[in-house]
Amino acid sequence: MSVTYSRAEPSIAGVGDYIELMKPRVMSLVVFTALVGLVVAPGHLHPVLAFAALLCITVGAGAAGALNMWYDADIDACMARTAGRPIPRGRVTPGEAAGFGVTLAAFSIVSLGLLVNLVAAALLAFTIVFYVVIYTMWLKRATPQNIVIGGAAGALPPLIGWTAATGSIAVEPIVLFLIIFFWTPPHFWALALYRSEDYARAGVPMLPVVAGVAETRRQILVYTLILTPLGAAPWLLGYAGPLYGAAALALGAVMIALALRVRAERDGHKASKQLFGFSILYLFLLFAMLLADRLSVSLIGHSVA
Amino acid sequence: MNNAVNEQKPQAGIKLTPQQLRARRARSIAIALALGVFVVVIFLVTLVRLRSGVLTRPM
Numbered sequence: 001m002s003v004t005y006s007r008a009e010p011s012i013a014g015v016g017d018y019i020e021l022m023k024p025r026v027m028s029l030v031v032f033t034a035l036v037g038l039v040v041a042p043g044h045l046h047p048v049l050a051f052a053a054l055l056c057i058t059v060g061a062g063a064a065g066a067l068n069m070w071y072d073a074d075i076d077a078c079m080a081r082t083a084g085r086p087i088p089r090g091r092v093t094p095g096e097a098a099g100f101g102v103t104l105a106a107f108s109i110v111s112l113g114l115l116v117n118l119v120a121a122a123l124l125a126f127t128i129v130f131y132v133v134i135y136t137m138w139l140k141r142a143t144p145q146n147i148v149i150g151g152a153a154g155a156l157p158p159l160i161g162w163t164a165a166t167g168s169i170a171v172e173p174i175v176l177f178l179i180i181f182f183w184t185p186p187h188f189w190a191l192a193l194y195r196s197e198d199y200a201r202a203g204v205p206m207l208p209v210v211a212g213v214a215e216t217r218r219q220i221l222v223y224t225l226i227l228t229p230l231g232a233a234p235w236l237l238g239y240a241g242p243l244y245g246a247a248a249l250a251l252g253a254v255m256i257a258l259a260l261r262v263r264a265e266r267d268g269h270k271a272s273k274q275l276f277g278f279s280i281l282y283l284f285l286l287f288a289m290l291l292a293d294r295l296s297v298s299l300i301g302h303s304v305a
Numbered sequence: 306m307n308n309a310v311n312e313q314k315p316q317a318g319i320k321l322t323p324q325q326l327r328a329r330r331a332r333s334i335a336i337a338l339a340l341g342v343f344v345v346v347i348f349l350v351t352l353v354r355l356r357s358g359v360l361t362r363p364m
Contacts, residue, residue: 010325015335048349055346111343115350 011096017086021069021097022062022104029283030061030157033180036287037161037173040239040294045165053116053164057157060108060124064131064153066101070094071136078202081195101132112164120164127156141203144210151184152177158287175233176290182230183283185223186259189216190276193262194269217263220275224259228252231286244293251282 034057038050045053069076069087073094076082086092092100105128113121135150143149155177162173189207192199193216196208208216229236231252235245258278261271321329 010319010321010329011332012325012328013332014328015331018332018335046353048353052346052350055342107343111346115346 011093013086013092013096017091018066018100020086021066021092021100023065023068024062026065026154027058027061029280030154031058032284033176033287034157034161034164036291037158037176038165039161039291040172040176041162041165043166049116050165053112053120053161056108056112056116056121057124057160057164059104060112060128061157063101063104063108064128066097066104067128067132068136070097070101071132072140073097075141075202075204079195079198081198116164117167119167119169120160123156123160123163127153127160130156142205144205144207146205147188148185151181151188154184155180172234172237172239175230175237176287179227179230179233179286180283182223182227183279186220186227186255187276187279187283189220190262190272190279192216193272194276217265221256221259221263224252224255228256231282234290240290240293241297244289247289248286251285254278255282 031054035054038045038053069085072082073085073087076085077088082088087094087097105125109121109125109128112124131150131153135146135153139146139150158176158180159169159173162176163169192206192208193213196206196213199206200209207219228249229252232245232248234240235242235248255275255278258271258275262275265271
């Protein structure tokens with residue numbers, strides 16, 4: 001299917017349209033997880049440099065979002081959830097979105113390299129390229145494993161945050177990467193279960209469209225069962241306290257319970273919607289607990305010293 | 306003759322509608338603010354990076 005967008009007249013795109021291109025809700029999760037990666041890292045990064053690093057990561061995430069909307073405009077136009085995005089709505093032309101995305105990507109990568117360090121900049125560049133080229137241009141339209149492999153891009157921000165603080169990669173941020181990596185399939189497949197008609201119409205081979213609802217529900221449960229111990233891994237590996245461990249296990253138990261309800265669901269999509277909603281809360285609370293745990297350790301350390 | 310033809314030509318250029326003007330103005334302000342933030346960040350990072358004695362070096 002080909003959709004042609006053209007406009008000979010000057011742009012009517014407002015600032016809000018460009019902000020929408022950057023996918024602010026995705027961006028907020030990226031910033032938050034990157035912040036956690038930055039804070040849990042050993043050593044001390046000057047607050048100004050930490051702010052600069054987070055700003056670059058934020059802008060980089062926005063660039064990836066804009067480039068994704070540029071390339072996926074034809075798909076977005078077919079789906080109820082995305083038909084109101086700036087390009088399908090005719091507020092921004094694909095060329096404007098592409099130019100905006102490339103400019104932001106270049107600015108964010110170069111700035112992170114010059115202001116913070118080159119390893120973090122290289123990881124940010126890799127994340128943007130992976131999301132735009134590997135996920136958006138290739139996997140999304142080619143395989144039902146699209147969001148499994150493509151999820152790596154969304155899982156990298158804590159690693160970028162950590163490398164911004166330390167200049168190197170370690171086991172701890174890789175565990176944070178794995179948590180988001182294994183969280184992504186249950187999260188997106190729960191959404192895909194009640195949006196499968198949209199995806200089918202747009203020709204996107206999401207798992208419910210290709211393998212069926214029953215197989216998707218089974219795989220959601222499998223990934224959730226892997227996710228729960230991974231969520232508790234920071235405590236098991238000794239870089240988060242028992243309070244975090246207890247919270248991670250409790251949140252994981254709720255995720256499993258909801259995944260079981262999705263597995264048992266026969267009519268409607270109530271359980272899928274509940275799992276999708278809770279999965280966002282799960283990831284937010286898990287990383288918030290990790291942040292609180294590290295900040296409390298720092299405060300106790302300061303008061304003892 | 307040429308002058309007569311030129312006088313009959315419609316005004317060249319694109320005339321922006323009020324909506325397009327408003328949108329362009331909003332975009333321009335946003336770009337200015339973004340550049341301002343960028344300059345401030347560069348300035349602050351420069352201060353942090355250079356604070357370790359750059360002003361106290363021997364003349």
